Amino acid sequence: MTDAALIDSIKYFHRAFPTGVTIVTTTVDSQPYGLAVNAFASVSLDPPLVMVCVKSTSSTYQRLFAEDHFGVSILSNEQARVAQVFAQSGVDKFSQIAWSCGNSGVPLIDDASAQMEFTVRSRMPAGTHTIFVGDVTRACAFGRPPLVYAAGKFYDGGKLVPLD
Amino acid sequence: MNNANANIVLAFWEAVNAKQYDGLDGFFTKDYVRHTLHGVISAADFVKILRDRGDAFPDLVSTILDTIENGEKVAYRWGSVGTHRAAYLGIPATNRNVRAQGITISRIKEGRIAEDWSSWETLNVLHSLNVFPL
Numbered sequence: 001m002t003d004a005a006l007i008d009s010i011k012y013f014h015r016a017f018p019t020g021v022t023i024v025t026t027t028v029d030s031q032p033y034g035l036a037v038n039a040f041a042s043v044s045l046d047p048p049l050v051m052v053c054v055k056s057t058s059s060t061y062q063r064l065f066a067e068d069h070f071g072v073s074i075l076s077n078e079q080a081r082v083a084q085v086f087a088q089s090g091v092d093k094f095s096q097i098a099w100s101c102g103n104s105g106v107p108l109i110d111d112a113s114a115q116m117e118f119t120v121r122s123r124m125p126a127g128t129h130t131i132f133v134g135d136v137t138r139a140c141a142f143g144r145p146p147l148v149y150a151a152g153k154f155y156d157g158g159k160l161v162p163l164d
Numbered sequence: 165m166n167n168a169n170a171n172i173v174l175a176f177w178e179a180v181n182a183k184q185y186d187g188l189d190g191f192f193t194k195d196y197v198r199h200t201l202h203g204v205i206s207a208a209d210f211v212k213i214l215r216d217r218g219d220a221f222p223d224l225v226s227t228i229l230d231t232i233e234n235g236e237k238v239a240y241r242w243g244s245v246g247t248h249r250a251a252y253l254g255i256p257a258t259n260r261n262v263r264a265q266g267i268t269i270s271r272i273k274e275g276r277i278a279e280d281w282s283s284w285e286t287l288n289v290l291h292s293l294n295v296f297p298l
Contacts, residue, residue: 061256062256062257065255065256065257065258065295066256066257066258066259120294121294122294122295122296123255123293123294123295123296124295124296124297124298125254125255125295125297125298126297126298127298131298
């Protein structure tokens, strides 16, 4: 068992690391499922691989093992409400937002900053989370500024000030 | 009765395929031990493994593909096929078909299995599901 003080310090450490906000989605028996994930990363460009890391207590977690096609939508600076919808559990998230089906049938969030579809190559259970690594089949970006998440709050990625 | 010991092993796996877990104890000697890659386990431990596996792969069938007898020992090559329908080793159902295979050597004493040496590695099943626990 990891020391509670160490866990607290790790959480504090992570608060110092800004990320975008992604919605990871899949379809099971024609029903859309998804959750908000900030642990998304590029792994390799050739072959094109990405990874997402999902907490095992998430209500969508079990369904991610039975499906091979995942979607990733990077939310835009105008989609903080979408992030809040997907942070909930036990509600019909997809009736509250605008979305469309991707080429592989996975749901993708309309008006996102960027969208991607990938096919899961491997699943790596690691403590409280599982890492899903997949081959990207399609990716596109729309030029909309991203939603930024840092220290428990959302920020407007369109108002970032470049450092010279 | 040249194949008497092999027949005991075959009967054991027929009972496993029929999910007759409560009756499996009768196949083992009281001091049965099973040597695995992760140490030695008891008959009760082994039956629990088989029961958990049967629950996770309800259509699981294990086939004995080859047997070689040498005195009190039987070496057998086996293959199993099943569909992952419920959580197994903490991994949620993938609904995928899985094949496993291995070789076991059993020591037979007075008509019961007294000792097993198994090459089977639990992780092989997870790896065939493309699941790689860290």
